Amino acid sequence: MGDPDEALLTRVGEGDPAAVRALVARKLPRLLALAGRMLGDAAEAEDVAQETFVRAWKQARSWKPGLARFDTWLHRVALNLCYDRLRRRREVVTDAPPDVADDAPGPDRGLQARDAGSRVASAMQALPERQREAIVLCHYQELSNIEAAALMGVSVEALESLLSRGRRALRVALADMVGD
Missing domain, CATH: 1.10.10.10 (Winged helix-like DNA-binding domain superfamily/Winged helix DNA-binding domain)
Known part of the structure; x- marks a missing residue:
């Protein structure tokens, strides 16, 4: 079975703006969900998705069909970016301990x-x-x-x-x- 994204990716590589919009519409929800669940932060998930698409645009023109499915490659890029962010979180050194959030449900969270x-x-x-x-x-x-x-x-x-x-x-x- 061929890569279902191959034709669209070829059009992206040719600079077709409609293909770019179609690719984003097709892939963005899953990338946001993946990054959001890995990082637990919606803003960081958006940053990861954006960087993933930037890398996809750069790769689109030279994409070699048949080596890997584009969707698999895209997920791998997003996961690697998530891991980079998770590593940076662990490396933060501070003098003061972090504030501890109250995990108890408040009255407005019924x-x-x-x-x-x-x-x-x-x-x-x-x-x-x-x-x-x-x-x-x-x-x-x-x-x-x-x-x-x-x-x-x-x-x-x-x-x-x-x-x-x-x-x-x-x-x-x-x-x-x-x-x-």
Whole structure:
């Protein structure tokens, strides 16, 4: 099966503005979702998506069909940019300890769904990066295990192990939500 983005990417490489808009419309929601779930910050996710598209424009003219699917390459670029940002976060050294946010739901946050979504997002952020990446790719980005494993550069068995450990950690972290 050929790359469904190949013709569109060729038009992007030729400078077709309609093709650029079509590619952004097709890929932006998934890139934002991927980066948002990996980073836990919408503004950073937008920056990652923008940088990913800049790299795609630069690559479009010289894209070699058949070496890899464009969508797989685009996801890899976005994941690498997310990892760069996550590494920079760990490297920040300060003299003062950070302020601790109050995680308790306030009176204006009465909706249980919002609280549940927030808890799931926090639990996802607490996972080790590789487990979070596996869960995001398979469950949120809806990639098959084979596609996700190839994207992560691991075997399908290793991916399934990451998924299993990640799901188990999420079950433990969110155990008190069952039955709410």
